Amino acid sequence: MSNRINVPDIFGSLVFNDEVMHERLPRDVYAELNRLIEEKKPLTFEIAQVVASCMKSWAVEKGATHFTHWFQPMTGITAEKHDSFIKPVGEGRIIMNFSGNELIRSEPDASSFPSGGLRATFEARGYTAWDPTSYAFIKDRTLCIPSIFCSYGGQVLDKKTPLLRSMQALNKQSMKIINLLGNPTGATSVSSYVGGEQEYFLIDRDLYNLRDDLKLTGRTLFGAKPPKGQEMEDHYFGTIKPRVKAFMDDLDVELWKLGIYANTEHNEAAPAQHELAPIFSDCNTATDQNQLTMEIMKTVAIKHNLACLIHEKPFAGVNGSGKHNNWSITTNTGVNVFDPGKAPAENTLFLVFLAAVVKATDEYQDLIRACVSNSANDLRLGGNEAPPAIVSLYLGDELGAVADAIENDEVFEAHEAAVMKSGVKVIPRFDKDTSDRNRTSPFAFTGNKFELRMVGSSASLSTPNVVLNTIVAEELSQFAERLESAADVELAANELVSEVFKEHGRIVFNGNNYSEEWAEEAKKRGLLNLKTTADAMPAYLDEKNISLFEKHKIYTREELESRYEIGLETYCKSIHIEALTMVEMAKRDIAPAVCEYSELIANTINSKRMAVSNMPCRLELELLSTLSKNSDNLSDAIAKLEKDTKKAEKIPDVTAQAEFYRDFIIKDMEELRSYADKLEEVTAKEYWPFPTYTDLLYSVV
Numbered sequence: 001m002s003n004r005i006n007v008p009d010i011f012g013s014l015v016f017n018d019e020v021m022h023e024r025l026p027r028d029v030y031a032e033l034n035r036l037i038e039e040k041k042p043l044t045f046e047i048a049q050v051v052a053s054c055m056k057s058w059a060v061e062k063g064a065t066h067f068t069h070w071f072q073p074m075t076g077i078t079a080e081k082h083d084s085f086i087k088p089v090g091e092g093r094i095i096m097n098f099s100g101n102e103l104i105r106s107e108p109d110a111s112s113f114p115s116g117g118l119r120a121t122f123e124a125r126g127y128t129a130w131d132p133t134s135y136a137f138i139k140d141r142t143l144c145i146p147s148i149f150c151s152y153g154g155q156v157l158d159k160k161t162p163l164l165r166s167m168q169a170l171n172k173q174s175m176k177i178i179n180l181l182g183n184p185t186g187a188t189s190v191s192s193y194v195g196g197e198q199e200y201f202l203i204d205r206d207l208y209n210l211r212d213d214l215k216l217t218g219r220t221l222f223g224a225k226p227p228k229g230q231e232m233e234d235h236y237f238g239t240i241k242p243r244v245k246a247f248m249d250d251l252d253v254e255l256w257k258l259g260i261y262a263n264t265e266h267n268e269a270a271p272a273q274h275e276l277a278p279i280f281s282d283c284n285t286a287t288d289q290n291q292l293t294m295e296i297m298k299t300v301a302i303k304h305n306l307a308c309l310i311h312e313k314p315f316a317g318v319n320g321s322g323k324h325n326n327w328s329i330t331t332n333t334g335v336n337v338f339d340p341g342k343a344p345a346e347n348t349l350f351l352v353f354l355a356a357v358v359k360a361t362d363e364y365q366d367l368i369r370a371c372v373s374n375s376a377n378d379l380r381l382g383g384n385e386a387p388p389a390i391v392s393l394y395l396g397d398e399l400g401a402v403a404d405a406i407e408n409d410e411v412f413e414a415h416e417a418a419v420m421k422s423g424v425k426v427i428p429r430f431d432k433d434t435s436d437r438n439r440t441s442p443f444a445f446t447g448n449k450f451e452l453r454m455v456g457s458s459a460s461l462s463t464p465n466v467v468l469n470t471i472v473a474e475e476l477s478q479f480a481e482r483l484e485s486a487a488d489v490e491l492a493a494n495e496l497v498s499e500v501f502k503e504h505g506r507i508v509f510n511g512n513n514y515s516e517e518w519a520e521e522a523k524k525r526g527l528l529n530l531k532t533t534a535d536a537m538p539a540y541l542d543e544k545n546i547s548l549f550e551k552h553k554i555y556t557r558e559e560l561e562s563r564y565e566i567g568l569e570t571y572c573k574s575i576h577i578e579a580l581t582m583v584e585m586a587k588r589d590i591a592p593a594v595c596e597y598s599e600l601i602a603n604t605i606n607s608k609r610m611a612v613s614n615m616p617c618r619l620e621l622e623l624l625s626t627l628s629k630n631s632d633n634l635s636d637a638i639a640k641l642e643k644d645t646k647k648a649e650k651i652p653d654v655t656a657q658a659e660f661y662r663d664f665i666i667k668d669m670e671e672l673r674s675y676a677d678k679l680e681e682v683t684a685k686e687y688w689p690f691p692t693y694t695d696l697l698y699s700v701v
Helices: 018-024 027-038 045-061 100-104 160-180 212-217 242-257 283-303 348-363 365-370 375-380 396-407 462-484 489-507 516-525 533-541 543-551 557-611 618-649 654-682 693-697
Strands: 066-070 086-090 093-096 126-130 136-139 142-151 190-204 262-267 273-278 306-309 323-331 443-445 450-452
Touching: 018 027, 018 045, 027 045, 045 100, 045 142, 066 126, 100 126, 142 160, 160 190, 160 283, 160 323, 160 348, 160 462, 190 283, 190 462, 190 693, 212 557, 242 262, 242 273, 242 283, 273 283, 283 306, 283 462, 323 462, 348 365, 348 396, 348 462, 348 489, 365 462, 365 533, 375 533, 375 557, 396 443, 396 489, 450 462, 462 489, 462 543, 533 543, 533 557, 533 654, 543 557, 557 618, 557 654, 618 654
Parallel strands: 066 142
Antiparallel strands: 086 093, 126 142, 136 142, 190 273, 190 306, 190 323, 262 273, 323 450, 443 450
16 A cells, blocks of 8 residues: 555545554554555455454544445446445344445446446346455545446456556566566566546536536537637636636545545636646556546536536537546656656666557557547547547657667767756756657657546546556567566667667657648558547457457456447447437527527518618628528438438447448538537527527636
8 A cells, every 4th residue: 555645634534545544453454454455465354344344433433324335337437336334233223334245345236337248137236346455435425435346247347447457467567577677676566657637627507507418418519619719828827717716726625535636727728628637646546536536526516606517529619628647657666667867778677668668559559549539539639739549659859869879779879958048147047858748749758657648538547547558568578578588688678679669660759740741641651540439449359459458367358349339339329419419409499599580680671671662671681591591501401410310220230330420420410510500600699599609618707
């Protein structure tokens, strides 16, 4: 447990953390629990019984009346079934009790969660099991026990289990390399660390409630461009509005109570958009905490009569929201293997791990793209705001020069850090960083970590980190096989690094990923451009990827097939719900409003001409013509979307269905929106049936 953060209890901690366990558990039990976790060995029932008793007493003192195994099924959100601590003891009496068995496992209905065909409806039994590497916490007077989730047959049905497996694989292969290089860090284990930057929008809740698209899909399916978007660049890092600041203050307190240490908060680029960044923690804890963060954001927003939108693209025409996944590998002695030090060209350990990332990114670019796929993120990736769907790696100036020197068999000549001079005498001078930051890169080295910027704002951190951990573990395992037979390990390591940069340098790109020139260059390099989820998800069924996951015991073939099915089913269902919502809003809200307004204009024309014969009425006639033309187009677009949606419903094969949604339904939706938005631009505000972009983006003050 030494790699997990404990912060002083300022606001009334609701986390059963290491400090609480040290205080409450018998000394021998505490020591044994830590030893078993550190050595990654199963906990005994006797240890669990003592922990359960202490955990229950602490939770009851904090006001908890129930407990739950808190888990992360394939829905993308968390799940919980509450049981009370109350136990009958006869003669109408009760006691508060919680056993080791109840701590260790529970039994939710496995058939009611997405399984991708792993479970039939009648096969209901499933198990949740306590994950002792992530702290229990209290939420809504309920003791929440982080848990894995599997079927009766042992198949994985959640997002936590593969993540824990991938962390084990990365630890195993990393330690092979570290030991082969003489273990300069003195480590006995490593762990991947993550900091997930969470972007989100805040809008007025009363306006949110007036839009069915926001309530049902999380994004606006209609909306004309407002007069002002983000072109003035005045929102980014701007003064935080009082109502938003009050929300952020309350959010901090609620997160800190749960051991989620929000570190940075600011306005993001789009109007009404904001960002929160936490302190880094191990990959498993970070994933759990990010799921909680998204939930608590929405709860705290309600208290301020706000709606928190975590959709990747809630508003067209302005930036969408991502979740930058800052990923690193750190030893249990506190050494970050991605810290290049003052002489990166001479840091063999760093270069070997860097080479593993370069090779992994090139060989498994399809998996990296697939692991961030959903219909919402498809709307964001490739826009002039987010990295493109083409996977590439940014190394920066200094590491780029190191890579070039290695690739060309040249001696790297390091330059001393330049001094930043402001030209103002009173301002202190300071050293510049050796590289700039590249905000356009999908996967960028940022000093001592890699930032995967492709992850969508609503996504779990689990899946992308499963992929990163696993693909790097695979490359390290290949490196270890080669180094184990080398007479001179240091020389062999340097030769290996040189080969990797020569063979996989195509994946490195330090320029502007938004440019059309890069898309052409990437094509020449043979890099993939998987633009949609329907294009990317087949990567899970590629034989090389199945072999990868099976080799490291992350997924079985059956489990990968199920994730493919679930991914495409979710893609289809999400777009289907959006299509039905569009049709309903267009027919029940937009069409009647436009008809009513058109009638007003027609009556105005008639009234004027009755008053004055042959009055031109050019403004009214032009307006009526525009309304009529676009109304007819709207009607045709509604009919087309309805017809194609019914076709989509009848396609039995999920792959073919996903391709149909990609090729037809999305285009139908775009066409319907275009006519509706044109109508919004010419319809009087008091007639338009729901709040406009100007209302939504600029209402919170």
